[in-house]
Amino acid sequence: MYEGAVQDLIDELGRLPGVGPKSAQRIAFHLLAADAADVGRLTAALQRVQAEVRFCVTCYNVAEGEQCRICRDPRRSLDVLCVVEEPKDVVAIERTREFKGRYHVLGGAISPIEGIGPDDLRVKELMTRLMDGTVTELIIATDPNLEGEATAAYLARLIAPMGVAVSRLASGLPVGGDLEYADEVTLGRAFEGRRRITA
Amino acid sequence: MSGVPQSLYRDEGVVLRVQKLGEADRIITVLTRRTGKVRAVAKGVRRTKSKFGARLEPFSHVDLQLYTGRNLDIVNQAESIRSYGPAVVGDYRAYTAGTAVLETADRLAGEEKEPQLRLFLLVIGALRSLAEQTHPPGLVLDAFLLRAMSVAGWEPALTDCARCAEPGPHRHFSVPGGGIVCPSCRPTGSAMPSPVTVGLLEALLTGDWALAEASQGTNRREASGLVAALLQWHLERSLRSLALVDRSEPGAPAPVALPDVHRLVGAAQLAGEPS
Ligand SMILES: [Zn+2]
Ligand SMILES: [Zn+2]
Numbered sequence: 001m002y003e004g005a006v007q008d009l010i011d012e013l014g015r016l017p018g019v020g021p022k023s024a025q026r027i028a029f030h031l032l033a034a035d036a037a038d039v040g041r042l043t044a045a046l047q048r049v050q051a052e053v054r055f056c057v058t059c060y061n062v063a064e065g066e067q068c069r070i071c072r073d074p075r076r077s078l079d080v081l082c083v084v085e086e087p088k089d090v091v092a093i094e095r096t097r098e099f100k101g102r103y104h105v106l107g108g109a110i111s112p113i114e115g116i117g118p119d120d121l122r123v124k125e126l127m128t129r130l131m132d133g134t135v136t137e138l139i140i141a142t143d144p145n146l147e148g149e150a151t152a153a154y155l156a157r158l159i160a161p162m163g164v165a166v167s168r169l170a171s172g173l174p175v176g177g178d179l180e181y182a183d184e185v186t187l188g189r190a191f192e193g194r195r196r197i198t199a
Numbered sequence: 200m201s202g203v204p205q206s207l208y209r210d211e212g213v214v215l216r217v218q219k220l221g222e223a224d225r226i227i228t229v230l231t232r233r234t235g236k237v238r239a240v241a242k243g244v245r246r247t248k249s250k251f252g253a254r255l256e257p258f259s260h261v262d263l264q265l266y267t268g269r270n271l272d273i274v275n276q277a278e279s280i281r282s283y284g285p286a287v288v289g290d291y292r293a294y295t296a297g298t299a300v301l302e303t304a305d306r307l308a309g310e311e312k313e314p315q316l317r318l319f320l321l322v323i324g325a326l327r328s329l330a331e332q333t334h335p336p337g338l339v340l341d342a343f344l345l346r347a348m349s350v351a352g353w354e355p356a357l358t359d360c361a362r363c364a365e366p367g368p369h370r371h372f373s374v375p376g377g378g379i380v381c382p383s384c385r386p387t388g389s390a391m392p393s394p395v396t397v398g399l400l401e402a403l404l405t406g407d408w409a410l411a412e413a414s415q416g417t418n419r420r421e422a423s424g425l426v427a428a429l430l431q432w433h434l435e436r437s438l439r440s441l442a443l444v445d446r447s448e449p450g451a452p453a454p455v456a457l458p459d460v461h462r463l464v465g466a467a468q469l470a471g472e473p474s
């Protein structure tokens with residue numbers, strides 16, 4: 001244990017995802033030794049994110065303002081919707097430049113063992129978006145792991161009666177991984193090779 | 200690293216759950232055939248070019264080579280024996296039932312490295328049945344839960360009194376009392392389930408599938424309620440996945456607690472849209 005302020009910093013860092021006690025300590029001492037200007041920029045970035053970044057009211061991607069950059073862009077097609085788990089997956093797919101439609105961010109995947117069911121995700125919001133018939137194709141790009149697959153199967157069955165074509169990113173994506181680790185070429189190919197699912 | 204020499208061992212097991220660790224690693228919980236429950240680190244498993252591929256996902260039956268670690272063991276090699284995941288995830292009822300099987304096994308296995316051969320065999324049997332769709336998923340789950348409780352020493356009494364062994368049948372059922380109880384033993388607050396439901400529990404426990412599959416929805420719901428109550432009473436805690444098990448009938452719309460969605464689906468069908 002360290003003196004108050006240092007220990008507080010270590011504790012706060014240790015609460016971040018993927019940061020264990022040892023990493024928290026390493027980062028804390030790095031910050032203690034850093035230039036005041038560097039620490040100032042980090043502090044400012046944190047405060048700005050806290051003050052300015054929200055979730056898009058339409059797709060739940062991160063947004064500065066009401067809607068995200070993609071939902072505000074009139075060149076993005078309205079008839080194709082890509083469903084992803086997290087905002088970081090939007091970034092991964094945008095890097096491929098293959099997709100010209102819009103997104104819907106679920107906020108995770110169905111994981112009964114974590115107590116996360118369909119009602120804990122933005123499924124209701126997705127159904128509401130599909131209601132007016134504008135969207136004719138839905139591409140499910142949940143992670144290529146077990147929970148992502150189960151979420152895709154659940155959504156496909158839910159949406160089947162609505163007359164929206166549902167497809168799943170498939171070919172070439174390594175099973176068991178996180179979407180964010182897929183390289184652009186593989187992910188781009190997965191878009192072209194998406195397969196139609198019938199529930 | 201410590202100077203303690205690491206010992207290598209090999210066992211087969213079913214992956215019960217996975218948790219993210221750091222950037223690309225995972226902690227996996229495995230119920231093994233000989234060693235019992237093992238928690239181990241699988242390094243780099245979330246990278247796209249991991250040597251483990253998809254072999255260390257829940258529902259996978261794998262052959263493992265592990266190093267004994269100070270806190271957690273470390274997976275050195277993993278070979279797939281059979282992966283039940285791909286078959287199970289395509290059917291939401293089987294997926295939610297299967298997840299409840301895995302969570303229950305994790306909880307019933309108790310301490311790490313206590314051999315649990317009978318529990319291991321029950322898990323394999325349940326996953327195989329879910330993957331091959333041999334029986335309705337909800338019944339497979341309840342049969343597994345009853346038999347797993349039996350293996351743990353908590354088999355409910357279904358005919359003779361749980362307390363004094365007075366020969367049955369009796370009408371009362373007490374969750375804290377351990378099942379069927381006679382009129383003189385019954386605690387206040389005992390339930391009076393339908394005799395048909397008690398017959399269904401007996402069929403699930405003994406594997407009389409012809410009788411179990413002929414059961415009606417009302418008896419299935421009552422039976423699964425009793426099984427869940429017994430299990431959670433013994434575990435002294437609720438199981439998260441049990442509340443999310445989809446027990447809808449096949450062909451029914453996907454379960455979702457959203458009345459507006461059902462109305463919407465109905466409207467789309469009325470409008471003659473292709474389904
Ligand atoms: Zn948006
Ligand atoms: Zn008695």
